Amino acid sequence: MKNYFIKRLIYAVFTILLIATITFFLMHSIPGGPFTRERPVPDEIMKTLNEKYHLDDPLIVQYFDYMKGLLTFDLGPSYSKIGTDVEELIIAGFPASAKIGVLATIMIIIIGIPIGMISALKQNKPVDYMVMFFATLGVTVPSFVVATLIIYFFAGKLGWLPTFGLNSPLSYIGPVIALSGYSLSFVARLTRSSMLEILRQDYIRTARANGLKERSVIAKHAMKNALIPVVTYIGPMIAAILTGSFVIERIFAIPGIGRYFVESVTNRDYTTILGMTVFYAAFYVIMVLLVDVAYALIDPRIRFGKGSK
Amino acid sequence: MDKNKFVFVDKQEIEEEAYRKSLTYWQDAWRRLKKHKLAMIGLVGVIAIVLIGIFGPMLTQFSYSDQVNDYKNLPPRLDLYQVDDDTFIYLSGDYFLFSVTEKGVLVKRLELPQENKDIINKVYTYILDGEPVILDFSYNLLPGKKGYDYDFTLEYKGNVTHDVYKTVLNKIYPFGTDSLGRDMLTRTMYGARISLIVAFVATLVNFIIGVTYGALAGYEGGRKDNIMMRIVDIINSIPLVLYVILLMVMLGNQGLWTIIIALGSVYWVGMARLVRGQMLALKEQEFVLAARTLGVSKKKIIMRHLIPNAMGPIIVSMTMMIPSAVFTESFLSFIGLGVSAPMASWGTLANNALSGLITYPYQLFYPALAIAITMLAFNFLGDGLRDALDPRLRKG
Numbered sequence: 001m002k003n004y005f006i007k008r009l010i011y012a013v014f015t016i017l018l019i020a021t022i023t024f025f026l027m028h029s030i031p032g033g034p035f036t037r038e039r040p041v042p043d044e045i046m047k048t049l050n051e052k053y054h055l056d057d058p059l060i061v062q063y064f065d066y067m068k069g070l071l072t073f074d075l076g077p078s079y080s081k082i083g084t085d086v087e088e089l090i091i092a093g094f095p096a097s098a099k100i101g102v103l104a105t106i107m108i109i110i111i112g113i114p115i116g117m118i119s120a121l122k123q124n125k126p127v128d129y130m131v132m133f134f135a136t137l138g139v140t141v142p143s144f145v146v147a148t149l150i151i152y153f154f155a156g157k158l159g160w161l162p163t164f165g166l167n168s169p170l171s172y173i174g175p176v177i178a179l180s181g182y183s184l185s186f187v188a189r190l191t192r193s194s195m196l197e198i199l200r201q202d203y204i205r206t207a208r209a210n211g212l213k214e215r216s217v218i219a220k221h222a223m224k225n226a227l228i229p230v231v232t233y234i235g236p237m238i239a240a241i242l243t244g245s246f247v248i249e250r251i252f253a254i255p256g257i258g259r260y261f262v263e264s265v266t267n268r269d270y271t272t273i274l275g276m277t278v279f280y281a282a283f284y285v286i287m288v289l290l291v292d293v294a295y296a297l298i299d300p301r302i303r304f305g306k307g308s309k
Numbered sequence: 310m311d312k313n314k315f316v317f318v319d320k321q322e323i324e325e326e327a328y329r330k331s332l333t334y335w336q337d338a339w340r341r342l343k344k345h346k347l348a349m350i351g352l353v354g355v356i357a358i359v360l361i362g363i364f365g366p367m368l369t370q371f372s373y374s375d376q377v378n379d380y381k382n383l384p385p386r387l388d389l390y391q392v393d394d395d396t397f398i399y400l401s402g403d404y405f406l407f408s409v410t411e412k413g414v415l416v417k418r419l420e421l422p423q424e425n426k427d428i429i430n431k432v433y434t435y436i437l438d439g440e441p442v443i444l445d446f447s448y449n450l451l452p453g454k455k456g457y458d459y460d461f462t463l464e465y466k467g468n469v470t471h472d473v474y475k476t477v478l479n480k481i482y483p484f485g486t487d488s489l490g491r492d493m494l495t496r497t498m499y500g501a502r503i504s505l506i507v508a509f510v511a512t513l514v515n516f517i518i519g520v521t522y523g524a525l526a527g528y529e530g531g532r533k534d535n536i537m538m539r540i541v542d543i544i545n546s547i548p549l550v551l552y553v554i555l556l557m558v559m560l561g562n563q564g565l566w567t568i569i570i571a572l573g574s575v576y577w578v579g580m581a582r583l584v585r586g587q588m589l590a591l592k593e594q595e596f597v598l599a600a601r602t603l604g605v606s607k608k609k610i611i612m613r614h615l616i617p618n619a620m621g622p623i624i625v626s627m628t629m630m631i632p633s634a635v636f637t638e639s640f641l642s643f644i645g646l647g648v649s650a651p652m653a654s655w656g657t658l659a660n661n662a663l664s665g666l667i668t669y670p671y672q673l674f675y676p677a678l679a680i681a682i683t684m685l686a687f688n689f690l691g692d693g694l695r696d697a698l699d700p701r702l703r704k705g
Contacts, residue, residue, distance in 0.1 A: 015543050015547075018543060029559065030559055030561075136688075140684035140685045141684075142636060144639075144640070144643050145673070145677040148659075152670055239550075246644055247640065247643055262645070265558060280551055288546065
């Protein structure tokens with residue numbers, strides 16, 4: 001177990017460094033510097049700017065400087081928000097993004113899994129059809145449409161919810177629904193189909209034949225195994241929430257990292273794009289690592305089978 | 310046991326049952342797909358969307374970039390006010406009056422000379438056929454509206470009206486127009502074309518890279534496979550949308566190709582994994598051994614023996630990849646990384662509609678509906694194909 005953990009940890013650190021390297025060189029291969037404008041900047045100013053941001057150093061020196069900074073979580077200055085460092089943007093935006101993200105994750109788990117289960121147990125009954133209808137709708141309508149519809153009806157027409165910001169508890173409802181909608185529907189569909197498959201297995205029939213109570217058959221035997229595919233979806237789910245936050249934070253005007261990231265993409269603010277990509281990648285890799293380790297602790301098959309490859 | 314309980318089976322009947330035409334894999338799959346109702350709905354939907362994307366924009370009288378300055382932000386349904394016996398007026402959200410026939414055909418926008426705009430008293434005087442049309446929308450200025458239950462009145466040739474006479478469909482612009490006076494119907498159909506081109510080409514690129522990479526890794530096995538799959542693992546270990554955004558930023562906005570390259574060069578990893586898994590299972594089978602014994606080259610074994618046998622899962626995965634490419638493309642366009650104006654994809658259309666959402670919700674509605682229908686159609690078809698191509702579900 002310890003070996004597995006150490007192996008995964010080394011692998012994760014290696015991945016993060018590799019991503020940082022690739023992203024760094026990608027960003028520096030873009031023709032034109034960060035201060036290239038349509039109107040040429042006077043040479044003097046250009047020189048001072050380049051000196052200030054160490055852009056006149058050889059690329060390899062810049063690279064090692066950047067990597068050194070990365071180890072101390074120093075991601076360099078933002079090119080478009082003068083006087084702000086990229087890590088300051090991340091620190092400023094993280095609480096808002098994290099709150100929405102965590103709430104959305106909780107929603108997905110406490111609503112998605114149970115409705116998937118119910119739908120499977122009541123297969124071909126009205127409840128099942130209703131759940132599947134909404135779940136299908138959830139994976140076919142893009143999150144930005146859901147978000148705009150929420151704003152249009154609940155914030156605009158009915159006035160029940162605030163249209164932007166995160167100032168009151170009510171204002172969390174819109175972003176969280178829009179952010180969790182896709183994954184929630186996906187989890188519900190996944191739970192349903194995997195539950196249906198498990199219920200057809202021989203060992204479930206055996207359990208029933210042995211006279212176990214229905215509740216115990218479902219809770220003890222079926223549910224545990226049915227949840228395995230759902231757990232493997234956690235990685236993609238985190239990715240979906242991370243990237244989903246880009247549009248959700250933009251539409252609801254939430255001052256989170258996602259919005260800063262989209263702004264930096266629009267402004268071609270290369271250091272911010274670079275820093276935030278590395279941050280997102282590192283965050284994602286670490287989250288997936290934690291999930292995998294927890295998973296290995298619970299299910300011994302993973303440790304010696306798939307995960308140890 | 311009583312002998313009478315047993316009945317002789319009619320031999321003829323059995324033989325008829327057992328006789329069936331021999332079907333190839335694809336004929337069998339098609340037979341099963343036809344039985345899958347949702348999949349057929351999906352297939353019809355997909356064909357319809359593709360046809361609309363190809364021919365739709367040719368059939369309308371407008372092009373996707375035609376701007377008509379007079380007809381901005383017109384909705385698909387017009388509320389008409391009758392101001393004279395056969396004179397009907399539509400009042401737009403930004404206080405323009407339009408003369409419309411009773412059937413809903415736009416005639417023209419009424420002239421509003423600058424000096425006729427009384428902004429302080431909120432009374433505008435428009436000209437229709439030389440006669441003034443007076444729009445008085447000062448009622449909201451009155452304290453408590455003084456008991457009036459309407460917001461404005463229209464006056465023409467002495468007739469005063471404030472009630473909607475009837476609501477008609479916009480005959481010239483069935484989907485309305487956008488903020489530059491472009492026909493939304495044409496643009497939505499044109500958006501289908503762009504979104505589908507992006508999705509299909511990106512999926513094709515994914516297919517080529519993914520299948521080649523996966524087949525090589527799976528067939529070679531051993532250390533080569535190990536290294537190749539570690540690379541895939543690393544690419545797969547960060548959210549793919551991030552790579553796409555990076556690539557889009559790096560390539561700069563050079564039209565349609567940027568987004569196709571960005572999507573195509575990232576999403577192949579899933580395909581590579583799938584194909585590798587198939588290869589690992591297939592290459593141990595006897596027919597590959599036989600081919601190898603006969604001295605067939607590696608390339609030929611992969612192309613002629615292995616890939617055709619793995620085609621089922623590959624096709625299912627491609628069918629699922631297309632809607633997710635449409636999704637990703639619209640997502641990217643929505644955050645401002647999509648195709649550049651005046652080109653339009655469903656994502657850019659939705660993005661453009663965002664600023665005027667409260668007043669002109671229809672501008673978001675049609676592209677969003679188009680995305681949803683496409684997603685549904687491809688997902689239904691993909692689900693059906695998965696069932697139809699799965700050899701485990703094969704019966705008789």
